[in-house]
Amino acid sequence: MDLRTLAVMDLKGVILAAGEGRRCRPLTQTRSKVMLPVGNRPFMEYVIRALAANDIKEIYVVVGYQKERVMDYFEDGIDFDVNITYIEQNELLGTAHALLKVKPYVDEEFLVVNGDNLIDKRAIAELVMAEGENVILSALRRHSGDYGVLIIDNGLVKEIIEKPGRPCSGILNTGAYKFTPEVFDALKQAPISERGSYELPETIMHMILEGVEVRPQITKGIWADAIFAWDLLNANNLALGMDEPKILGGVEEGAVIKGPVHVGAGSIIRSGSYLVGPISIGEDCDIGPNAVILPSTSVGSSAKIGPLTEVRNSILMNDARIGSSSIVSDSVIGASCTLGDQVVVETGDCVVEIEGLFQRAEFGAIIADDVSAGARVLASPGTVVGTKACIGSGAAIRGMIKRDSRVIC
Numbered sequence: 001m002d003l004r005t006l007a008v009m010d011l012k013g014v015i016l017a018a019g020e021g022r023r024c025r026p027l028t029q030t031r032s033k034v035m036l037p038v039g040n041r042p043f044m045e046y047v048i049r050a051l052a053a054n055d056i057k058e059i060y061v062v063v064g065y066q067k068e069r070v071m072d073y074f075e076d077g078i079d080f081d082v083n084i085t086y087i088e089q090n091e092l093l094g095t096a097h098a099l100l101k102v103k104p105y106v107d108e109e110f111l112v113v114n115g116d117n118l119i120d121k122r123a124i125a126e127l128v129m130a131e132g133e134n135v136i137l138s139a140l141r142r143h144s145g146d147y148g149v150l151i152i153d154n155g156l157v158k159e160i161i162e163k164p165g166r167p168c169s170g171i172l173n174t175g176a177y178k179f180t181p182e183v184f185d186a187l188k189q190a191p192i193s194e195r196g197s198y199e200l201p202e203t204i205m206h207m208i209l210e211g212v213e214v215r216p217q218i219t220k221g222i223w224a225d226a227i228f229a230w231d232l233l234n235a236n237n238l239a240l241g242m243d244e245p246k247i248l249g250g251v252e253e254g255a256v257i258k259g260p261v262h263v264g265a266g267s268i269i270r271s272g273s274y275l276v277g278p279i280s281i282g283e284d285c286d287i288g289p290n291a292v293i294l295p296s297t298s299v300g301s302s303a304k305i306g307p308l309t310e311v312r313n314s315i316l317m318n319d320a321r322i323g324s325s326s327i328v329s330d331s332v333i334g335a336s337c338t339l340g341d342q343v344v345v346e347t348g349d350c351v352v353e354i355e356g357l358f359q360r361a362e363f364g365a366i367i368a369d370d371v372s373a374g375a376r377v378l379a380s381p382g383t384v385v386g387t388k389a390c391i392g393s394g395a396a397i398r399g400m401i402k403r404d405s406r407v408i409c
Helices: 043-053 067-074 095-100 121-129 183-188 200-209 231-240
Strands: 004-008 013-018 058-063 083-088 110-114 135-141 149-153 156-161 170-179 215-218 256-258 261-263 274-276 279-281 297-299 310-312 327-329 348-354 357-363 365-367 383-385
Touching: 043 067, 043 110, 043 121, 058 067, 067 083, 095 183, 095 200, 110 121, 121 135, 121 170, 149 170, 156 200, 156 215, 170 200, 170 215, 183 200, 231 297, 297 310
Parallel strands: 013 058, 058 083, 135 215, 256 274, 261 279, 279 297, 310 327, 365 383
Antiparallel strands: 004 013, 004 110, 110 170, 135 170, 149 156, 348 357
């Protein structure tokens, strides 16, 4: 199931249901998508902060898949100016089933929001203020084939077409809703989806067929999802614009910083380095000397970028290491990866095979956690490297490299 958030308005409550759902493949084979970092924060943190900014403070989290990761990070919510209570969903039977778990806590109007999407306070505010008792937060998108598409007539939702699977533009279902407690009666009658689970879109369609009015609210705020791992780059770019950057670490004389750049405590930007924001650098990082970091880049805590290395429009997760004289573009580098000197990741249009289907994309490389690469490695556009793979010095890599693989030049 997807991660879901249910929020009761004003001084009421919020529910986040953490589940398996649609995880970014192949980067997150061992990760819950909700905890993947964009802008150096997990997806779910943006949801919680957006709710808190709208004075929604009481949060109930329905946990299932990888619950410990969620609970260990957010704890009781005090660090995020909210109060979190966890409710366990032992059987992963779908989003409608998860929502039904919170029925004892809800007695008036409330919200439901995807916790594994990126969303800002404006979008939440629009949903709060939307007219109608049953509202779907929607977004206009040119490419919506992987999402539920709404058919609208005279200001009402008439149909939800789940994942058309073909390129199309239209009004998509963001997975954020406003309901009254009457929805729980419909949830008890939720039909089984084609996936063999009880899902909210099917429940809403059942309500519509029963004559219940459901309205769309097209958002002008920020909303983004990440179906595939390279979608994280777009979400990261949006996330970097949602925070107020601060220079908390050290910047040596001769380093140049332009635009919104966040430098975490304990990090050092060494002399001759050139940084152009938006950029977020975590805590205890070592950058340079003479490194270049260009816009839309996030660098996780305890990462290191060597001398004369250039990184642009990329995500480096915690403890990642890149040697000297390397170029990394439009890429996601997993936690505890080590890339040697003179590594080059090319970027451009590519076709990637995911679970037997071919997807067109434009990115450099997706490198999972704990990968090591020697010196002078060249990665072609669209390269995907699985967890704990080892790439020998001088190798030229492309396509899909499975986890635990060894590539020898």
